[in-house]
Amino acid sequence: MAVLIYAEHDNQHLKPDTHKLVTAASQMGDELHVLVAGEGVDAIAKQAATIAGVSKVIVADNAAYAHQLAEPVSALVADLGKDYSHVLAAATTTGKNFMPRVAAMLDVAQISDIIRVDSADTFVRPIYAGNAIATVQSEDAIKVLTVRSAAFDAAAEGNSASIENSDVVKAMDISGFVGEELTESERPELTAADVIISGGRGMQNGENFALLEGIADKLGAAIGASRAAVDAGFVPNDMQVGQTGKIVAPQLYIAVGISGAIQHLAGMKDSKIIVAINKDEEAPIFQVADYGLVGDLFDILPQLEAAL
């Protein structure tokens, strides 16, 4: 059975999600193809060809895919995907955007956000913000899946799969790209970081996030936030961790001034070690924290930075 994997990239770099998708895919079939769609993606395709286990990289290099808009990309993936037993994309905002279109075009269900592969047709996924874990079996001829990358290890590199160009072009005029405001940061990406320090409503304002930055610098950490901190405008939306934001599973997660609502826990409770800093000793975040420190974050954070 051949598996088609949609490469996650930002037109510059292949994202580590792709390596994790390959691991998930290898548990479904043994012929693994990676599709790199975008514009000017030669280097990305070459990198994808180095992932162990990949037998072929298909490149769809065309202006139509430059911004990976859902309409042309889903048409491309559905067109290629009909010859595969499984089609996979990462459960990122890119994958979540176009994959359900692919499923609908192929007239099959999509199984979202899988965290485990039990067999080629049976998958495990969290529902209800991770408060229940469902095992589902699909009878569809083509399984369309999005994968929670944090749940899979990255496949190794050291391969030289063949690279093939696809001439399928699905240009469409019903949608167009207008612009982007991307957050510039020297820090690791949230979903790839080993250490994350997140601030919540308790931070009081955006300026106070500087208190987290010093610590993040020392730990090489990414900075995250709760929904409340994003809604209040302290920090941008792409920092939201949770059920409906980013799902993370770092080695160390430090929650500062975050109460621990189920929607936030859904995004971080698979972290290896959780530290909570909160002045309310009854805050639910302490129920999942390995190490809890009760106190005022404005006293604790400067001490922590100094101690590291």
Added chain:
Amino acid sequence: MKILVPVKRAIDYNVKVRVKPDNSAVDLTNAKMAINPFCEIAVEEAVRLKEKGTASEVVVVSIGEKACQEQIRTALALGADRGLHIETSDSLDSLQVAKLLQKVVEEEAPQLVILGKQSIDSDNNQTGQMLAALTGMPQGTFASEVQVEEGSVAVTREIDGGLQTVKLSLPAVVTTDLRLNEPRYASLPNIMKAKRKPLDVKAAADYGVDLTSKVKTLKVEAPAQRQGGVKVADVAELVEKLKTEAKVI
């Protein structure tokens, strides 16, 4: 311009669910139910577009058991004009929901369909995109801003790296993210008024859509519980434990 808003009845977001002892499903007995929060944001956006004079009519549709008429009434109390309940006792996949909505789109011919980005029970995040594909409409998912122009709509989307704006020709599908708006509360007079607004009921079976699902749920389990940890006295102890016990720094 007519706007169609599909709303889903879902468990209230404050309720912590439990899995049934036989591991067949989540136990919803006596659970508090509500409009899925993202659908509430969708209703609010549609109503604001009507208040601005951009939209002329807001139609809400919900697919499910009889009880989802409560959520349609709530949407009507928030300002929608009329409701459609498509009744079924089957639990449907997003694909089947999207196929039923496709029929509704054919009948109602809305210029804009605004859905939630995600149900907080299934956590699927699929229906809007599937509906867009089935009807051939463009989509603006995870919207934090929607601007209707002549014949098109500009949608600012929350993406992993920040924000992206796309322009879609109408008719189009939009799915809502948390920052799109803050839904209002229904006032008592509006709740009373909503009782008299039209609500059509149709049977899902009458739409000629195959409602059988190809995905079987084999079991539903409780997640692994984290062991509650310890409280540390001060920063020194925390750093010490992270270094020598957890070995993560």
